[in-house]
Amino acid sequence: MDFELLFRNISRHITLETAEKDLFISLLQTKRVRRKEYLLKQGDICRTENFIVSGCLRAYTIDEEGQEHIVLLGVEDWWISDLYSFLTQTPAAFFIDALEESEIVQITRNNLETLYEKIPKFERFFRILFQNAFIAQQQRINQNLSLTAEQRYLEFIRKYPQLEQRLTQKQISSYLGITPVFLSMLRRKLANR
């Protein structure tokens, strides 16, 4: 069942009655996204918050020179959206697309508001979710400020060994904030030890 993983995710922090689960499900939609398909384009309005059931997606920007910068990586059991655009219903700063064929569960802004109203426990759930996301980003900021490219790469493969397998080097470099050429050099250097 599509919602199984989502329920297990939620039950880590709050407990739902059957009736609550049913109400929750009635506010959701599911979607299948194939590789390279866009969930969101810069300038569009982010209509949904997305829970990843399977697969892998990224949120990224493209700068003046056409370079991509991955702001957020999501795999199964994570959430992904352009939160600012979602909350304010204004044009998105990010692109979101799928790096692998993915299944997602979506909730719209209005439905999420309804959910908060009908089942206030979800305030708690998302409070904890954003708390954790905030901490993870704080650590990433700290690493970007204090580590060299090599150290950041080593931290990345230490922290996300499974992710390293699933991403291309171009994607990893774009997440780390270096060029693919330089990542290739680092890897060669590290291999020669």
Place this chain on the structure above:
Amino acid sequence: MDFELLFRNISRHITLETAEKDLFISLLQTKRVRRKEYLLKQGDICRTENFIVSGCLRAYTIDEEGQEHIVLLGVEDWWISDLYSFLTQTPAAFFIDALEESEIVQITRNNLETLYEKIPKFERFFRILFQNAFIAQQQRINQNLSLTAEQRYLEFIRKYPQLEQRLTQKQISSYLGITPVFLSMLRRKLANR
């Protein structure tokens, strides 16, 4: 009254009855921190979440070479803590100290849990608070990935013109992820236009 600013901050997102305010106040402590005084040291446990009534504080790390990296800047009407340490009650990764004489309102982890239990509306308040903090950090990550040092500096003074006045260049450079020497060069270059 010390709690006035905090109540106004909170009332942006939730509405409290008088009895609720009283309960809330009973769970808080106030503290005065003088310039350069530490609120938290790396390795200590972060016992409180801190609301800044007046003044200015920073959260930062020190790397192997002794360089400081500012992860979080807070002025009046903001919150500051080492959230990970606070939530898990494990040793902190950050130092927190005051850049100006500051007044803060503090809540301990246990009292915050009590607050969530007794007044669930606070789940909503902190959900929104962390949501906004998450968005702000996401933007900072994106800028660190996609902008040059000069562009980041210009963005900083555009976004926080009042903060620029209150911080030393050393502090600004440490927030931007560059050296004070290089910031000085950038400023000279920008002035010659």
Place this chain on the structure above:
DNA sequence: CGCGACGTTGATTTGCCTCAACGATTGTGG
């Protein structure tokens, strides 16, 4: 099969850092 994206490698350039010296400012103890 052929095209386009990817990863590798080398040569060169550049953005930012380190080191060092100096004047100005701040803070502190006598």
Place this chain on the structure above:
DNA sequence: CCACAATCGTTGAGGCAAATCAACGTCGCG
């Protein structure tokens, strides 16, 4: 209140980490 130390900001010289540019082999996909 002054003297002295410490920190800060500026400037210049030189160095290094990472970027750019370019060429080439490989692979996956249409």
